[in-house]
Amino acid sequence: MSIVDTPERRQLRELTRAFVTREVLPHLADWERAGEVPRELHATAAKIGLLGIGFPESVGGSGGDLLDSILVTEEIIRSGGSSGLIAALFTHGIALPHMVAAAGGQSGGLLRGRLGGGQLRGDDDLIDRYVRPTLAGTMIGALAITEPDGGSDVAAIRTTARRDGDHYVVNGSKTYITSGVRADFVTTAVCTDFPGSGELSLLVIDKGTPGFTVGRRLEKLGWHCSDTAELSFVDVRVPVTNRIGEENTGFLAIMQHFAAERLSLATQAYATAQRCVELATRWCRDRATFGRPLASRQLIRHRLAEMHTRAEAARAYVHEVAARVAAGEPVVTEVAMAKNVAVAACDQVVDQALQLHGGFGYLRDAEVERHYRDARILGIGGGTTEIMNEIIAKGMGL
Ligand SMILES: Cc1cc2nc3c(=O)[nH]c(=O)nc-3n(C[C@H](O)[C@H](O)[C@H](O)COP(=O)(O)OP(=O)(O)OC[C@H]3O[C@@H](n4cnc5c(N)ncnc54)[C@H](O)[C@@H]3O)c2cc1C
Numbered sequence: 464m465s466i467v468d469t470p471e472r473r474q475l476r477e478l479t480r481a482f483v484t485r486e487v488l489p490h491l492a493d494w495e496r497a498g499e500v501p502r503e504l505h506a507t508a509a510k511i512g513l514l515g516i517g518f519p520e521s522v523g524g525s526g527g528d529l530l531d532s533i534l535v536t537e538e539i540i541r542s543g544g545s546s547g548l549i550a551a552l553f554t555h556g557i558a559l560p561h562m563v564a565a566a567g568g569q570s571g572g573l574l575r576g577r578l579g580g581g582q583l584r585g586d587d588d589l590i591d592r593y594v595r596p597t598l599a600g601t602m603i604g605a606l607a608i609t610e611p612d613g614g615s616d617v618a619a620i621r622t623t624a625r626r627d628g629d630h631y632v633v634n635g636s637k638t639y640i641t642s643g644v645r646a647d648f649v650t651t652a653v654c655t656d657f658p659g660s661g662e663l664s665l666l667v668i669d670k671g672t673p674g675f676t677v678g679r680r681l682e683k684l685g686w687h688c689s690d691t692a693e694l695s696f697v698d699v700r701v702p703v704t705n706r707i708g709e710e711n712t713g714f715l716a717i718m719q720h721f722a723a724e725r726l727s728l729a730t731q732a733y734a735t736a737q738r739c740v741e742l743a744t745r746w747c748r749d750r751a752t753f754g755r756p757l758a759s760r761q762l763i764r765h766r767l768a769e770m771h772t773r774a775e776a777a778r779a780y781v782h783e784v785a786a787r788v789a790a791g792e793p794v795v796t797e798v799a800m801a802k803n804v805a806v807a808a809c810d811q812v813v814d815q816a817l818q819l820h821g822g823f824g825y826l827r828d829a830e831v832e833r834h835y836r837d838a839r840i841l842g843i844g845g846g847t848t849e850i851m852n853e854i855i856a857k858g859m860g861l
Contacts, residue, residue, distance in 0.1 A: 777804050795858070
């Protein structure tokens with residue numbers, strides 16, 4: 464029995480599948496063309512409890528742990544959704560956890576197995592103003608770490624926040640920010656010392672604050688239904704009360720919550736691979752060449768068998784690492800390995816799945832074409848494959 468296969472989780476899987484079938488599949492192609500998902504989708508997902516999965520009920524979430532979040536992510540893709548849809552609809556999965564943790568709760572089961580919620584402290588205000596409305600689907604948040612000068616080297620962040628009375632004055636820019644076009648607020652990594660010092664803090668910055676401008680909508684290879692933006696900050700005055708946790712604790716907070724993001728991306732990778740195996744298998748059964756179905760040929764059957772094996776091996780390893788994270792084990796190296804294993808499996812499987820579809824695989828009408836494009840970001844976002852290798856090498860004592 465899989466670790467995510469309990470009676471409650473089977474129900475959650477069914478709920479997710481019904482949501483995707485009813486609310487997503489009829490519209491996904493339109494959202495891909497529009498470059499974003501509608502705000503109402505957030506409210507719909509919140510109403511049935513999907514948006515709040517992995518967040519404690521004490522902050523407006525639906526409860527559940529990291530494994531529940533993984534299950535929802537997996538099922539959205541396996542039901543015909545996409546990693547782009549997850550990026551757009553679940554951006555709060557990266558925008559909110561720092562606020563929840565600073566207020567004494569934990570999200571995603573990252574540091575605890577089950578979510579207890581804990582006692583809320585001084586950051587309660589941020590919970591009421593941002594976390595609850597976002598989990599209710601009435602607000603959209605984004606997380607802004609990456610800057611035009613570089614994303615991998617988080618300590619080198621150059622966006623500054625200078626203290627001026629009970630405000631910070633923020634100057635700098637961010638890029639490639641998921642949901643940045645639609646976001647009502649942005650959890651923003653700023654340098655609270657001299658630029659490049661690595662002394663980081665997290666500030667929640669409201670859209671509409673004077674000096675904060677959302678630049679152009681960035682056009683991308685994949686994730687078309689997920690809006691991506693450049694952000695600019697010129698003398699933006701942000702109340703000190705919008706700081707998450709203590710000053711200069713941002714770097715640690717970012718690193719801690721990267722683990723959940725990386726496991727989510729790893730899940731998106733193996734689930735995309737699984738979906739592509741299903742699509743390719745169906746296609747090879749139906750498609751006949753030289754008088755018989757493709758699937759009747761040993762070469763094709765073996766190729767599908769190898770794709771299936773890769774996807775399943777990746778799924779098993781990601782689940783094992785996720786279970787260890789949920790149990791509170793410090794498995795930073797294993798999380799990096801899980802992301803790389805799943806991304807490598809996904810890259811290979813989507814490529815083969817498209818090839819098996821022949822010319823149709825190259826058309827916009829083919830679901831496999833979308834997965835092929837969407838998959839390419841998974842080895843870049845949330846820390847690149849090379850940065851994961853750096854973490855793994857460090858874990859090996861190199
Ligand atoms: C669609 C999309 C959505 C995104 N969403 C967000 C978001 O919501 N919020 C956010 O903050 N960021 C977001 N990002 C940014 C993403 O996290 C970064 O692109 C990523 O971390 C890499 O940073 P970079 O692009 O600056 O590449 P760089 O850091 O410039 O790296 C370039 C290349 O060099 C390699 N490299 C870098 N350093 C080393 C090294 N020491 N050794 C070996 N190789 C190295 C990298 O692996 C990469 O291949 C998004 C990006 C995209 C494309």
